[in-house]
Amino acid sequence: MNNFLKALGGYRSFKNANDSDKELVFYSESGQDWHHFRPLIEGMLDNYDHKIAYVSSDPNDPGLRLKDNKLTTYFIGSGVFRILFFQYLDTALCLLTMMDLDNFELKRSINNVHYVYLFHSLTSTHMVDNAESFDNYDSLLCAGPHQIKEIRARENHYKLPAKNLIAYGYHRLEELIELQYLKETPSREILIAPTWGENSILNTVGIELCEIVLDAGYILTVRPHYETSKRTPEVIEQLKNQFKGHENFQLVLEMGENDSLFTSDLLISDWSGIAIEYALGLGKPVAFIDLLPRVRNDDWERLNIEPLESSIRTKIGKIISPQDINSLPRVIEAMIDNRENFSQEIGQLREKYVYNLGQTRTIGPREIKQLLNQINH
Numbered sequence: 001m002n003n004f005l006k007a008l009g010g011y012r013s014f015k016n017a018n019d020s021d022k023e024l025v026f027y028s029e030s031g032q033d034w035h036h037f038r039p040l041i042e043g044m045l046d047n048y049d050h051k052i053a054y055v056s057s058d059p060n061d062p063g064l065r066l067k068d069n070k071l072t073t074y075f076i077g078s079g080v081f082r083i084l085f086f087q088y089l090d091t092a093l094c095l096l097t098m099m100d101l102d103n104f105e106l107k108r109s110i111n112n113v114h115y116v117y118l119f120h121s122l123t124s125t126h127m128v129d130n131a132e133s134f135d136n137y138d139s140l141l142c143a144g145p146h147q148i149k150e151i152r153a154r155e156n157h158y159k160l161p162a163k164n165l166i167a168y169g170y171h172r173l174e175e176l177i178e179l180q181y182l183k184e185t186p187s188r189e190i191l192i193a194p195t196w197g198e199n200s201i202l203n204t205v206g207i208e209l210c211e212i213v214l215d216a217g218y219i220l221t222v223r224p225h226y227e228t229s230k231r232t233p234e235v236i237e238q239l240k241n242q243f244k245g246h247e248n249f250q251l252v253l254e255m256g257e258n259d260s261l262f263t264s265d266l267l268i269s270d271w272s273g274i275a276i277e278y279a280l281g282l283g284k285p286v287a288f289i290d291l292l293p294r295v296r297n298d299d300w301e302r303l304n305i306e307p308l309e310s311s312i313r314t315k316i317g318k319i320i321s322p323q324d325i326n327s328l329p330r331v332i333e334a335m336i337d338n339r340e341n342f343s344q345e346i347g348q349l350r351e352k353y354v355y356n357l358g359q360t361r362t363i364g365p366r367e368i369k370q371l372l373n374q375i376n377h
Contacts, residue, residue, distance in 0.1 A: 003059055007077030011085060014055060014074045021072055022053035024372065025089070027096040029078075031061040032226075036097055036120045038063070039171045043365035045070055050372060053091070057082055082106070089113055092375045093368070095141075099129060102136040114375055116368070119143045121273040122170055122280070122353065124307035125150045127293065127300040128271070135160060139371060141168035141364065144353045146308045153303045166367050169356035176281030177357075180262060189219040190332065191264035195272040196227035199292040202235050203228070205322050207242055209268070209289070214248055216329035221250045221260040225272065229253060265336050267317075268328075271309055279316035280350050283343035285335040286317035287328065308353065315349060 014022065024044070026037055037054075044052060045068050052071045054063050057078040064073045076085050089109040095116045102108045108115065117137040125134060125147050134140060134151060140163055142148050148165045155162055190213050194201035201209060202224055213220045222239060229236055236253070243249040252260055261278060267286045269275040271293045275286045293310070300307070313319055318331050335342070356363050 003077055004079070006059065006075050007079065007081045010055075010074040010076045011081040014053065014076065014085070015088075017053065017072065019090075021051045023092045024050050024368070025053045025055060025091045025094045026063075027085075027094060027098065028054070028056040028058065028061055028063055029096075029098050030058045031056075031063075033097045033120070034061055034063040035172060036118055037095070039361040040095070040118070040364045040368065041066070041071070043361045044368060047365055048369050050369070055085065093372055095368070099133040103130070103132055108136060114138045114371065116141060116371065118168075119147060119170070120172075122173070122276045123273040123309045124305075126154065126297055126303055126305065127295055127307045128309070129296055131297040131299060134163075137163060139164040139166060141166050141367070142355065143168065143170040144308075144355055146305075146353065150303065150305055153305060157303060164371075167355045168364055168367065169360040170354050171360040171364075173277055173281045173350075173354055174358055174360060176258075176261065176277060179258070180282050188217065189221065189264045190266055190268060191221050191223060191260050191278075192268045193223040193260075193272060193274050193278075194225065194268075194270045194289075195294055196225035196231065197294050199270075199294060200225070200228070201268070201270050201289055201291065202239070203232060204291060205289065205325060206235065206239065209325055209328070210239070210243060210249070212325060212328055213268070213332075214243075214246065216332070218329075218332070219248045219250075221252055221264060223252045223257065223260050226253075265339070266332055273309065275316070276309065276312060276353075279312075280346060280354065283339075283346045285339060285342050286313075287331055287335065288313050288317055288319045289325065290319050290321050312349075312353070315345075 041052060044050060054071060054073045056064055056075055059075055064075060076082050083105060086106045090111045091113055093114045095118055097118050097120045101115060115137045116139040117134060118141045122143050142165055151165060210220060224236060239251055266284060267275060267278045269286055270289050270291045278284060279286050320328055320331060350357055
């Protein structure tokens with residue numbers, strides 16, 4: 001009830017705010033979005049005079065605590081006030097990381113709003129996401145050239161209106177690159193960070209895999225996707241019970257935790273986008289357990305484009321069959337021994353797959369400013 005009243009107050013405050021204070025709106029589904037919005041918002045506040053409205057459905061969103069005289073924050077919850085917010089939004093430009101605008105309960109506004117989608121992953125757009133996930137946005141802030149290629153291919157194939165595709169970049173990768181030099185990496189620590197769902201590592205071979213890594217003498221950290229805790233909490237409980245008290249086992253459930261990325265020598269994953277960030281950002285190898293991919297778009301092959309999360313796997317690591325996971329310690333040892341050579345190749349992969357490395361904090365706000373100028377003239 002307390003959050004309901006807060007959401008009611010936040011929605012009323014937003015509706016009653018001056019139009020000039022909400023010409024530019026950021027909508028955040030959860031505190032996770034703040035990691036992606038922060039460089040854009042801070043860049044706008046530092047370099048431009050536009051007022052910003054930051055609207056969130058998460059009462060614990062760090063963005064709600066940011067203080068600046070050009071920024072106003074609003075909590076609207078995830079229920080009826082969010083539906084009303086979307087339906088009657090009256091602003092020039094709205095940025096969001098939420099996919100599937102207008103496909104489910106959250107619709108485009110009855111007013112003329114320019115919607116900008118910000119990609120929060122380096123993965124491709126056409127296999128793991130719903131077919132129409134990005135169809136109803138006006139502009140897309142793209143992380144890499146593969147995303148623009150895929151969106152354009154879909155537009156051409158299905159005769160869709162052309163969107164404004166912006167070569168933006170991926171600030172999360174820039175942060176990892178910067179922070180890796182501040183962290184010391186101990187030896188013999190392995191990280192398991194998979195995707196979620198019935199075909200993911202933890203839902204299929206999780207216990208067996210953990211036992212193999214621990215029996216080989218490694219320190220092991222398991223970092224489940226937050227959706228695993230929500231959708232299959234019994235999997236998390238099984239891990240806790242199985243390895244409770246094991247001195248070399250750590251289970252990390254905090255959203256946004258980063259230390260395990262820096263302290264580990266190698267990542268074990270499946271189809272999670274974190275594998276691309278880990279390899280390209282930190283220059284460390286990945287062991288991929290070759291489980292079935294998570295596919296939401298059954299027609300993805302019609303575009304004749306191999307998804308990045310598939311094509312990049314042999315470039316940033318090794319693929320291991322689930323039937324062959326007993327060989328994993330040998331594979332891990334060989335990849336760690338070859339890490340120096342691997343790191344030298346990462347620079348070329350970064351340039352190939354990611355836009356504007358080191359420049360997103362400048363380029364993003366500049367692109368938003370240009371969009372606002374176009375809309376207002």
